[in-house]
Amino acid sequence: MTSRSSWNTRNSDVAWAKFDPIAYVDHNYRCIQEDDAEILRIVRDHFADHFRTTDTTGPVSGIDVGSGPNLYPALAMLPWCEEITLLEYSPANVRYLEGQVMSYDANWDQFWDVLREHEAYRSLGMGPRDRFCRAVEVKEGDLFDLARHEGR
Numbered sequence: 001m002t003s004r005s006s007w008n009t010r011n012s013d014v015a016w017a018k019f020d021p022i023a024y025v026d027h028n029y030r031c032i033q034e035d036d037a038e039i040l041r042i043v044r045d046h047f048a049d050h051f052r053t054t055d056t057t058g059p060v061s062g063i064d065v066g067s068g069p070n071l072y073p074a075l076a077m078l079p080w081c082e083e084i085t086l087l088e089y090s091p092a093n094v095r096y097l098e099g100q101v102m103s104y105d106a107n108w109d110q111f112w113d114v115l116r117e118h119e120a121y122r123s124l125g126m127g128p129r130d131r132f133c134r135a136v137e138v139k140e141g142d143l144f145d146l147a148r149h150e151g152r
């Protein structure tokens with residue numbers, strides 16, 4: 001149950017800089033959980049359907065805001081996004097993400113395995129690590145500053 005006080009906590013009240021990415025990955029993403037697999041199937045099928053039926057001209061940019069040490073939203077965008085920004089506030093999480101760009105850890109293969117059940121992900125034309133490395137840019141920043149980029 002969530003206490004009333006936690007609903008009143010503002011984002012800026014949380015000590016995001018103390019976030020421990022390794023403990024978080026160990027707890028949540030070392031072994032894929034069924035709820036994450038289900039989220040991935042829904043997002044995968046939604047993206048595949050959207051981009052099959054929508055005429056997109058020019059490169060598509062993706063962003064995951066507050067990505068934390070979670071790569072699977074970016075993996076889900078790979079077939080369609082030439083550039084993917086991982087915007088993250090916590091320096092420790094930024095360092096974790098930067099360390100994954102060149103060649104991400106093996107635990108993320110379980111998440112890719114769910115995605116590659118769909119043809120769109122199997123036909124990338126290169127391995128997911130290479131594609132991830134080319135597309136992903138990690139940015140340390142605050143989502144509340146995005147207002148400066150209104151319209152993007």
Ligand SMILES: C[S@@+](CC[C@H](N)C(=O)[O-])C[C@H]1O[C@@H](n2cnc3c(N)ncnc32)[C@H](O)[C@@H]1O
Pocket residue numbers: 011016019065066067068069070087088089090093141142143144
């Ligand atoms: C609950 S975690 C979720 C992490 C990840 N998206 C996931 O699904 O596992 C929230 C993340 O948002 C980041 N965050 C919090 N406030 C932020 C802000 N103002 N701008 C950017 N990132 C922020 C935190 O550092 C943390 O990594």
